[in-house]
Amino acid sequence: MSTPVQRRRASINDVARLAEVSVGTVSNVLNRPDRVSPTTRERVVAAIAELSFVPNGSARQLRAGTITTVGAIVLDIANPFFTDVARGIEDRLTQDDYTLMLANSEEDPEREQRYLRLFEEHGVQGVMVVPSDERIDHLLALRARGVNVVLLDRSSPLDDLSSVAVDDVSGGELAARHLLEQGHTRIAFLNGPHAIRQCVERHTGVVRALEAAGLDPAEALVEITVPSLNADGGEAGTRELLASADHPSAIFCVNDLTALGALRTLRHEGVRVPDDVAVVGYDDVTFAAELGTPLTSVRQPTHALGFRAADLLLAAAAGAPAEQVLFQPELVVRASSTTP
Amino acid sequence: MSTPVQRRRASINDVARLAEVSVGTVSNVLNRPDRVSPTTRERVVAAIAELSFVPNGSARQLRAGTITTVGAIVLDIANPFFTDVARGIEDRLTQDDYTLMLANSEEDPEREQRYLRLFEEHGVQGVMVVPSDERIDHLLALRARGVNVVLLDRSSPLDDLSSVAVDDVSGGELAARHLLEQGHTRIAFLNGPHAIRQCVERHTGVVRALEAAGLDPAEALVEITVPSLNADGGEAGTRELLASADHPSAIFCVNDLTALGALRTLRHEGVRVPDDVAVVGYDDVTFAAELGTPLTSVRQPTHALGFRAADLLLAAAAGAPAEQVLFQPELVVRASSTTP
Numbered sequence: 209m210s211t212p213v214q215r216r217r218a219s220i221n222d223v224a225r226l227a228e229v230s231v232g233t234v235s236n237v238l239n240r241p242d243r244v245s246p247t248t249r250e251r252v253v254a255a256i257a258e259l260s261f262v263p264n265g266s267a268r269q270l271r272a273g274t275i276t277t278v279g280a281i282v283l284d285i286a287n288p289f290f291t292d293v294a295r296g297i298e299d300r301l302t303q304d305d306y307t308l309m310l311a312n313s314e315e316d317p318e319r320e321q322r323y324l325r326l327f328e329e330h331g332v333q334g335v336m337v338v339p340s341d342e343r344i345d346h347l348l349a350l351r352a353r354g355v356n357v358v359l360l361d362r363s364s365p366l367d368d369l370s371s372v373a374v375d376d377v378s379g380g381e382l383a384a385r386h387l388l389e390q391g392h393t394r395i396a397f398l399n400g401p402h403a404i405r406q407c408v409e410r411h412t413g414v415v416r417a418l419e420a421a422g423l424d425p426a427e428a429l430v431e432i433t434v435p436s437l438n439a440d441g442g443e444a445g446t447r448e449l450l451a452s453a454d455h456p457s458a459i460f461c462v463n464d465l466t467a468l469g470a471l472r473t474l475r476h477e478g479v480r481v482p483d484d485v486a487v488v489g490y491d492d493v494t495f496a497a498e499l500g501t502p503l504t505s506v507r508q509p510t511h512a513l514g515f516r517a518a519d520l521l522l523a524a525a526a527g528a529p530a531e532q533v534l535f536q537p538e539l540v541v542r543a544s545s546t547t548p
Numbered sequence: 549m550s551t552p553v554q555r556r557r558a559s560i561n562d563v564a565r566l567a568e569v570s571v572g573t574v575s576n577v578l579n580r581p582d583r584v585s586p587t588t589r590e591r592v593v594a595a596i597a598e599l600s601f602v603p604n605g606s607a608r609q610l611r612a613g614t615i616t617t618v619g620a621i622v623l624d625i626a627n628p629f630f631t632d633v634a635r636g637i638e639d640r641l642t643q644d645d646y647t648l649m650l651a652n653s654e655e656d657p658e659r660e661q662r663y664l665r666l667f668e669e670h671g672v673q674g675v676m677v678v679p680s681d682e683r684i685d686h687l688l689a690l691r692a693r694g695v696n697v698v699l700l701d702r703s704s705p706l707d708d709l710s711s712v713a714v715d716d717v718s719g720g721e722l723a724a725r726h727l728l729e730q731g732h733t734r735i736a737f738l739n740g741p742h743a744i745r746q747c748v749e750r751h752t753g754v755v756r757a758l759e760a761a762g763l764d765p766a767e768a769l770v771e772i773t774v775p776s777l778n779a780d781g782g783e784a785g786t787r788e789l790l791a792s793a794d795h796p797s798a799i800f801c802v803n804d805l806t807a808l809g810a811l812r813t814l815r816h817e818g819v820r821v822p823d824d825v826a827v828v829g830y831d832d833v834t835f836a837a838e839l840g841t842p843l844t845s846v847r848q849p850t851h852a853l854g855f856r857a858a859d860l861l862l863a864a865a866a867g868a869p870a871e872q873v874l875f876q877p878e879l880v881v882r883a884s885s886t887t888p
Contacts, residue, residue: 238685242705249706257692277666285650286635291626298652307666310625310650312638326617326647330670345578352596365582366589439834468835475838494779495808495835498815502840 227255276306278521279327280336280360281320283404284437285312287465288493289510290338293361296514297336304522306333313340315404315437321346328355334521336360336514341403344369356524360517362405363534370530372517376406379506379537380413380460383488386504386539387458388421390486390546394456396430398445398466400437410462410490430456434466442469450477457485458545464489464496464505471501471544486545502542509535567595616646618861619667620676620700621660623744624777625652627805628833629850630678633701636854637676644862646673653680655744655777661686668695674861676700676854681743684709696864700857702745703874710870712857716746719846719877720753720800723828726844726879727798728761730826730886734796736770738785738806740777750802750830770796774806782809790817797825798885804829804836804845811841811884826885842882849875 224231229252236244237252244252280297282290298308309332311323317340324346327335334356337347344365351357357369364371387395397414400407415425432448434441442461446469449455461467467489471481479485481501489496492507516533524530564571569592576584577592584592620637622630638648649672651663657680664686667675674696677687684705691697697709704711727735737754740747755765772788774781782801786809789795801807807829811821819825821841829836832847856873864870 238688241684241688246707253688253692256689257694285625286628286631288626288628291631294652295626298654307662308651309666310652311648312634312650314638322647326649344581348578348581348593349596352593354597367586465834468838472838494805495839498808498812498839499835500838500840500842 222259223252223255226259227252277309277330277332278306278334278336278518279309279311279323279330279332280517281311281313281323282338282360283313283315283340285310286438287463287491289463289491289508292510293514293517296511296516297518298514299511300515300518300522306518306522313338315340315400317341317343324350328353333525334358336517336521338362339405342405356521358517358521358524361513364530364532366530367532368530370520370524370532372513372520372533372535374508374513374535374537376409376537377413377416379490379508380410381417382413382537382539383410383460383490383506384414384417385420386541387460387486387488387545388417388423390458390482392456392458392486393423394428394430394458396432396449396456396459398432398434398442398449398459398461398470400441400462401433407462414460434462437463438465439469439472442466443473444469446470446473450479455485459485459487461487461489464491464493464503467503467505467544468499471499471503475500482543482545482547488545492540496540497542499544501544504542504545505540506537507540508537562599563592563595566599567592617649617670617672618646618674618676618858619649619651619663619670619672620857621651621653621663622678622700623653623655623680625650626778627803627831629803629831629848632850633854633857636851636856637858638854639851640855640858640862646858646862653678655680655740657681657683664690668693673865674698676857676861678702679745682745696861698857698861698864701853704870704872706870707872708870710860710864710872712853712860712873712875714848714853714875714877716749716877717753717756719830719848720750721757722753722877722879723750723800723830723846724754724757725760726881727800727826727828727885728757728763730798730822732796732798732826733763734768734770734798736772736789736796736799738772738774738782738789738799738801738810740781740802741773747802754800774802777803778805779809779812782806783813784809786810786813790819795825799825799827801827801829804831804833804843807843807845807884808839811839811843815840822883822885822887828885832880836880837882839884841884844882844885845880846877847880848877 220234224234234252237249301308313320320340336358338360347357359371363373402408418425418428432445434445459470461470474481481487489503489505492505496503496505560574564574574592577589641648653660660680676698678700687697699711703713742748758765758768772785774785801810814821821827829843829845832845836843836845
């Protein structure tokens, strides 16, 4: 690992002297390299390397000391939900001049462990993690080794472990109750694997709404596990659903990307939304309202989720006690689930 | 910085002995902490900390040696274009068991420098960077200090500096030529700041198409710089445009998120697309085809862009010479720009 901070600082004059060129030429190599001949450029770059010369802006920053970093691990960086959360985290960290290292577990516990180890090796101040499965033993062990931990988008089982989450049971319940109110008596649920806590809780919410309406979940709920929590997964799940002659008249999708795939497939197959099949998503991503069939969706306070998590992490670093934050989701009703 | 690799390894038995509990209780603290009383839990966690005990999975990974990491810096992690690129990078890195540290410059050169310094301090194998402005001096200096560099989504000015880019001049030209072919004689261009190379090149392409059609860009092109390259930016730019009585009948948006904001604003204002105003975006993101008015867009090979960049970086680490890769974009025509 290079440690430029500890080196004696070379000036641009030193570089020019060693390369036997003018200071202007060194500046050109740095700023407008295409104006310098390859031979001269090579000589200047060799001198820069030999002297470990760090130009202008970088020099100022190197003198300022070590950057303080925190790590965050999300399940899918290509999901707007998580990028909005990441933006909230960054907005909070920037206030205290911290930087964020962002990693993507792709819902894979091994990748998650790998990134955690990387963060630890790199001496991060703390980590915010959306766990890939039920286990949090590795997070407790990490904390025992002195790294602050905040659970992200997952409520904490322990009083002394901070967490920032949204009430997913309530979210699932809101979505299912809305579909029941629209007259549907059977609901398809395109869900992710039950290893993911959010998927379990949204399922619990759906079951709760069905039971409250006097329906038997074994009859009224068709759960399909999608291969991936995105548009391709939604497409596969919807194809599987349409293959059955007796499919429900409503689909609840565990996130909006999955709903996007469902809408695409229904359109291709000539199934009208909401007349033939109603669709409800989850997350209320930016484009939900602008879709061909504007999507009813459960909205989560994404930015606040990230912001608050970063807040708790910085507070923990300063010795504050743990805290569990639980936000409530809300339902945004649009054309995909209501006949005008 | 903690260096767990060098510590003497403690076993779960050591922890149990020190905490004066059974091995089963230690296991419970790690796996089902809610089943253990707070007092006992505290004692076990203290013992774990004192012995620097690393449980099961982590232990295996720690023995395997240092993880090899590369860094990537993109302009906006909330833009699906960049998350698709990041996915391409990860898919390539996974093949060689490398991990990716992803950072978001938000088009801010200072943030970019900060992350580069962080990556360097952490001893990454190399970096892939979408530069926030014209300057690449800091990248050359970084390379001179021994860190491999690949320019991402930006062509290289130097033969010995690798880059993977898409032809943005051609992309701008495709979009503008298409609008001219639809009969438009004046085009509004919602663009980002000219500090960003892609914005300059797409502008060059638009100008080229206008001139090829015998039009004077000073007359035929209305360029509006949006405050941010996303839906909010597109909304602001479109409001500015609609405020002028004599606005063009076509809008070319520098990316699809900006186009999403444009479509939203036009809908709110009762302006029909494409009848009153045609809209063309850039990137062809997942949801482009599913919008209320399906969006014509310039498609870029996002996954290949990231995959190839990671490929060049790993090749450079193995001593391969630099390479410049330039992909071609393609136009995907949909209803937002063509009257049926």
